[in-house]
Amino acid sequence: MSLLRIAGRPLLASMFVAGGLQSLRRPEDLAPVAEPIVRPVTDRVPVLPDRTEQLVRLNGAVHVVGGLMLGLGRCPRLAALALAATLVPTTLAAHRYWDAEDPSERAQQRIHFLKNLSMMGGLLIAADDTGSAPSLLWRGRHAAQDLRHDAHPVRRSVRATARPAATAAGVRAKLSACAGR
Template sequence: MSLVRFLARPMLASSFVVAGLDKLKNADDTAKQLSPLLRRAAESLPFPADEKVLARVIGGAQVGAGALLALGKCSRFSASLLAGISILNTFVEWRSADISTKEGRLARRAQLLKNISLTGGVFLAAVDTAGKPSLAWRAEHLAMDAKKATGKQFKKTDRAVRKAVDNAVGA
């Protein structure tokens, strides 16, 4: 792992870990803030779910994914999960921000820009292969190599068969 990744992943993850811990500690406030979205999510689940429990699940997922990203374990998956959570947080914070004053509107704008920046950072982390090709790239190139090898082998076999036929007919 490069020095930049070694330093940047924990730096990026720290914000998510702290926010997730806050969500876990203040599950009532989180459930209240997320209430419109959590209510819809609870209705679509096949089992009964409490908004407070869903808020804790989101907070726990945020802490877990942030910790994994910071440690560099399953970093692409955890960054993808954090991207989804970040989009959710951005939407909720945008909706619930106080815009009755100029200061409130400026704070809402600053928070939006911070959330968009964090989302962009985890999107980059989600596609970062750390210098190693992705599984899709590897599969695509393996298929192309197999196709080339098969084509060469087919031509070689075709020449051998034609030569054998010419020798058999000519004999």
């Protein structure tokens, strides 16, 4: 594993662990901000909890677990994907700069919104990172190429032996036909 991965994953994960712990400890602080996003989501997805505090806590748990997994390098691609998925509603709920009236507040929210977009970009890169090991798709393609490559000499060998065998069978058939008369 490269030094950049060893250092980069925990750095990327640290924000999620810290924010997730805050959401787990005090969901009531974030519930009013999350409410405009939670209601439409819970109406469409019935398996989610109804109370906003519970959803904030659930989101925080995903952030903590996903952040720890990413930081420790345990299933980092899956963890990065889960974090990226939970970052969308978090960003839309907490950093609605387009609704801010005060210009300085709008500027701050825009900075946080763009910061979250940047983090999402890093998470998507981490989700695609195979850690210098070939992906399953690459391995499958190359296994198929290897099979085609290995099959080529077999095909030539079969063709080379099939012609004389067919000729011998034809001669035998003619001899049998002649002997039977």
